[in-house]
Amino acid sequence: MSGAQGSHSLAFRVMRxxxxxxxxxxxxxxxPADLFxxxxxxxxxxxxxxxxRLLQAQFSNNSHSDLSYTSRFLLHDSSDATGLTGxxxxxxxxxxxxxxxxxxxxxxxxxxxxxxVRDVIIKAEIQTERQRILLLDSSKSxxxxxxxxxxxxxxxxxxxxxxxxxTLVCTALYNxxxxxxKYLPQFFKFMVANPLSVxxxxxxxxxxxxxxxxxxxxxxxxxFMDQVDFEPSPNWNAEIINADKHYSEHKSTTRxxxxxxxxxxxxxxxxxxxxxxxxxxxxxxxKVEGSNILGKFQITWRTNMGEPGRLQTQxxxxxPISRKELELHVVEMPDVIRLERPFTLxxxxxxxxDRELGPxxxxxxxNGSDDEKVVMVNGLQKMVIPRVEPYGSTDFHLNLIAxxxxxxxxxxxxxxxxxxxxxxxHPLADLEIYVDxx
Numbered sequence: 001m002s003g004a005q006g007s008h009s010l011a012f013r014v015m016r017x018x019x020x021x022x023x024x025x026x027x028x029x030x031x032p033a034d035l036f037x038x039x040x041x042x043x044x045x046x047x048x049x050x051x052x053r054l055l056q057a058q059f060s061n062n063s064h065s066d067l068s069y070t071s072r073f074l075l076h077d078s079s080d081a082t083g084l085t086g087x088x089x090x091x092x093x094x095x096x097x098x099x100x101x102x103x104x105x106x107x108x109x110x111x112x113x114x115x116x117v118r119d120v121i122i123k124a125e126i127q128t129e130r131q132r133i134l135l136l137d138s139s140k141s142x143x144x145x146x147x148x149x150x151x152x153x154x155x156x157x158x159x160x161x162x163x164x165x166x167t168l169v170c171t172a173l174y175n176x177x178x179x180x181x182k183y184l185p186q187f188f189k190f191m192v193a194n195p196l197s198v199x200x201x202x203x204x205x206x207x208x209x210x211x212x213x214x215x216x217x218x219x220x221x222x223x224f225m226d227q228v229d230f231e232p233s234p235n236w237n238a239e240i241i242n243a244d245k246h247y248s249e250h251k252s253t254t255r256x257x258x259x260x261x262x263x264x265x266x267x268x269x270x271x272x273x274x275x276x277x278x279x280x281x282x283x284x285x286x287k288v289e290g291s292n293i294l295g296k297f298q299i300t301w302r303t304n305m306g307e308p309g310r311l312q313t314q315x316x317x318x319x320p321i322s323r324k325e326l327e328l329h330v331v332e333m334p335d336v337i338r339l340e341r342p343f344t345l346x347x348x349x350x351x352x353x354d355r356e357l358g359p360x361x362x363x364x365x366x367n368g369s370d371d372e373k374v375v376m377v378n379g380l381q382k383m384v385i386p387r388v389e390p391y392g393s394t395d396f397h398l399n400l401i402a403x404x405x406x407x408x409x410x411x412x413x414x415x416x417x418x419x420x421x422x423x424x425x426h427p428l429a430d431l432e433i434y435v436d437x438x
Contacts, residue, residue, distance in 0.1 A: 009113035009177065010120070010146070012170040012186045016095065017104040017155065019305040020088040097166075098195035098219060100299075100311040103158045107170060111146045115177025118145045124156050127167040133158065146174075160192050195219045195309060196264070198297060202318045209277040209318055211238075211294060217264040223301045223309075224261035230275050232295035233315075241274040261302070277318075292318040325353050326415060326424050330431060331395065337435050342378045342401050349385055349415070350393040357417055358387035362398070365412030374404040375433070385415075402435040409433075 097103055107124060111117055120143040124136040135156040143152050160166075168188040176182050196219070201212040211230070217223050232238040264271045277294060297313040332346035351357050363382045378401040388394050402408060410431040415424040 008182060008184045009111055009115065009117050010172050010174060010184055011110050011112060012172070012184075012188075013108045013110060014168060014170070014188045015106045015108070017106050018095065019307055020090050021305060094190065096220070097160060097190055097192050098309065099160055099163055099192055100195060100309040101160050101307070103160050105156050105168065107154055107156060109143075109146065109152045109172060111148060111150050113177060114148050116145050116147045116150075117177065118175045119143075120146060120152065120172055120174040122152070122154070123169075123171045124154075125169045126158050127169055128162045129164060130162060163192050163194060166190055166192055193218070196223065196299075196311070198299070198313050200316055202294070202316075204319055207278065209236075209294070210241075211275040211277055211316070211318075213273045213275070213297065215264055215271050215273070215299070217266055217269045219303075220266055221303045222266050222269075223264045223303065225264060225271070225299065225301045226259075226261050227298060227300040228262065228273060229298045230273075230295055231298060232277060232280075233293045235280055236277045236294060237280045238275050238277050238295065241276055264301075294318045324424075326351055326357065326417075328413065328415065333433070337402060337433055339402060339405050339435050339437050342399055345398045345400060345410075346395065347398050348393055348395050349388060351388045351391060354390045356387055356389055357420075358385060359418050360385040360388075361416045361418055362396070363414055363416075365414055374408045375400055375402050375410045377401075402433070405435045405437050407432055407434050 103126075109120070109122060120138075122136065122138045122143065123134070126133045126135060135158060136154060146152050166189070168190070170186045170188070172184040174182055174184070195217070197216045199214045199216070203210045203212075213228075213230070215225070215228065230238050230240070262271055263269075294316045296315050298310075299313070300308065300310045302308055327350045329348045329350065330345055331348045334343050337343050349360065349362075361382050361384055364377050378399045383396060383398070385394060385396055398413075400410070410433060416422070417424075
């Protein structure tokens with residue numbers, strides 16, 4: 001990086017600290033004879049007969065004398081198969097900086113004059129479009145002196161949390177050789193790019209919401225995802241759907257021991273995740289109708305050389321929720337239901353408003369012919385439910401009896417608010433049960 005310089009004794013040099021990379025260029029494998037004669041020389045019988053004599057001196061100290069070129073691409077060492085030289089290469093340029101990484105810089109303050117400078121106060125800041133972050137301030141402990149031709153070095157780190165233009169501002173306040181107090185500012189600009197994109201799709205199927213997340217790698221390095229966790233909002237429960245059945249069955253025991261990273265290849269590689277979400281009965285009620293914050297992703301990764309990165313997505317929104325004032329759920333039901341034998345459903349009545357409702361009357365609709373009434377109320381035809389507090393719930397038991405075997409539906413349950421004279425026709429979706437003969 002280069003910064004503005006003036007007539008100062010001091011000057012800043014900024015170098016980025018990052019891990020080396022493998023030299024991945026495959027070595028050029030060739031026969032030494034290629035340097036002296038082309039392969040088509042063997043097509044001329046006269047030239048081919050003279051070639052050994054012409055190159056005898058060249059091969060006198062070399063055990064390789066196969067002029068048929070058959071061994072040119074043989075692997076002479078096991079490492080040749082990788083195409084790597086086995087060497088680590090230090091960065092030759094400042095390189096790309098990505099969101100979620102830790103920017104680490106080695107800064108050197110050089111005294112290029114013939115005199116020492118004294119009482120040097122050094123500051124280093126990161127300036128973005130939104131904020132200015134102080135990385136180093138030596139005001140309370142200035143550098144006493146930097147000799148002529150000497151330097152003062154330090155390292156700064158910054159967790160990159162914003163995209164776009166960044167400026168590393170380095171300043172020095174010092175006494176020059178003639179005792180004059182001077183101020184040196186230098187600016188080093190760099191851009192922060194997005195390492196990956198997270199595209200989501202939301203689908204609602206009955207009482208479940210399915211969230212698909214597609215992660216795409218925009219960097220020039222493979223990314224090994226250590227963690228891709230969806231953190232649902234308090235109103236939701238989330239469960240990942242994994243195609244690997246064996247892994248999903250044993251993830252509770254193996255996750256804490258070892259979780260292999262997910263590889264997302266460089267230059268546009270993608271990986272998809274699928275989650276099933278259901279509304280939680282334990283979370284706080286959604287008092288604002290239409291709000292539907294599903295949650296956010298926490299993503300951590302490492303590059304080929306282990307450099308870490310971390311991102312947190314914005315809140316992911318689903319379809320607006322249309323809340324009913326009253327909901328009816330089945331909490332518990334018998335495992336076995338016998339034909340023409342009474343059974344009990346454990347029910348829960350929940351209100352989704354900020355006012356008290358009730359008392360209620362609960363009964364089963366009598367519409368339709370008697371032949372269609374397969375599941376009926378056993379005993380009192382109407383039940384009285386006391387008042388329910390705002391966003392509260394109450395439990396009760398409904399006694400029923402089935403008159404026909406097989407798979408049957410329980411429907412037609414109605415709820416009436418006796419105070420407001422308001423009837424809720426479909427507080428409970430049709431429930432299927434299996435009625436056994438024995």
